[in-house]
Structure formats: structure tokens, C-alpha cells
Amino acid sequence: MQALAQPRRREILELVRAREMSAGDIATHFDLTRPAISQHLKVLRDSRLVTERRDGTRRFYRARPEGLSDLRKFLELFWDYRLGMLKDAAESDQTRRAGRGASPEPSEGKGDSDSDVS
Template sequence: MNEPMDEALRAIAEPRRRAILRLVANQELPAGRIAEHFEVTRPAVSQHLQVLKEAGLLVERREGTKRMYRARYEGLAPLRQFLDEMWAESLDFARRTTEGERGLSDHESQTG
């Protein structure tokens, strides 16, 4: 596996981080507003934000003294590509298995 995908997987493995991504998926929010949604300390939320940012899943922007966060979808691209490839391979395997059970060869299924 490649490093960006590994970092993204580690980051989203934690349920609070996935919840943070959902919060900022369609809107930009300050850290304080994000923290209001969780029953953990603000420093704990800050650590989660830092992990997401380092994994390339969040963009941070300063607005005066506030730090604003929004999701960075490009950070999920390596993970999405990996899952898409696995899904395509799984579908292809299922097709070959089904055709094999029916006695069709690869050549017959392509020309048939």
C-alpha cells in the first residue's frame, strides 16, 4: 500500500475523525464549533484535527484568531482508487466464478 492511502486509512479508522469529516464535508467550521459536537476536551479534538490534516483529509485556514476547517476530498483519492480497484476485481472474480459454474469459458462469455 502507498503512504498517503495508509495515512488516510489510519486517520479515518477512529470514529470521531470520521464524524469530524462528516461535519466539514459540506461546510467550513471553526475548531470550536467542531469541538462542540464531541464529549471530549478541546485539546483532544485538536489532536484529531491535526491527524486528519496530516493525512491530507482536511484543509486549515486561519481567519483572524480562528482556525477554519473543511474536508479535502483529494486526500481520499488514493483510498477511493484502491477500493474501486478491489471492487472491480471482486466483480470480475464473481463473474468468472458464476460463468465457471455454468460451464462457460472466458472466450464464450465475451463472444456470446
């Protein structure tokens, strides 16, 4: 997950998302030296976010979407909880209105400012 922190890394990923590209072609798309690209590719390779295919002296890279599964699971954890929270609030408002014993939390999380739920 740390590999995606750098924007350059994400740009490289988007570059080799659709088609595979050689390391040199990738380097020409940035204002960086080729060694820098090699290091970024090494990080992406170690994180199993790209696959490497060697053809002669050139090495072609391609994105590997399955490598993002861990991050996807992390996000779904939060997303599922959000749905569960809404469901729980709804059913606690309907059925068991007894309350769980004067909890000092006013909850107040309804008018949450803005809601940019995609």
C-alpha cells in the first residue's frame, strides 16, 4: 500500500494499465532519469503491482490489478461498516427504543456537513 503513496508511482501504473510498455518508453513520459524509473519499477515489482516480461534487452511492464486487492479489502471494510451503521440506526429507531443506559454520546452525526457519497 505504501507503494501507492507516491504520485509518480500511480502515474506509472495508469500508464501501463491498458498496454504493456518498456522501461525506456515509460521513462520518456516523465522528466526523470531512467534510473529513477527503474527504482520505481522495482518498488512496484516488489509490491506485486506490475508484471515483468523480458524480450531481448528490453523489459515490458504491465499493471496487475489483483495486487490492489488488499487495499480494496481495506476500503470495503469501511464501506460495509457505513452501510451497517445506517441499518443499525434505522432499526434502533424503530424497534428497541429502550436505550443502552445513558451513554454520554449525543451521537449528532446526522448533519455531517457534506456527503459526497459516490
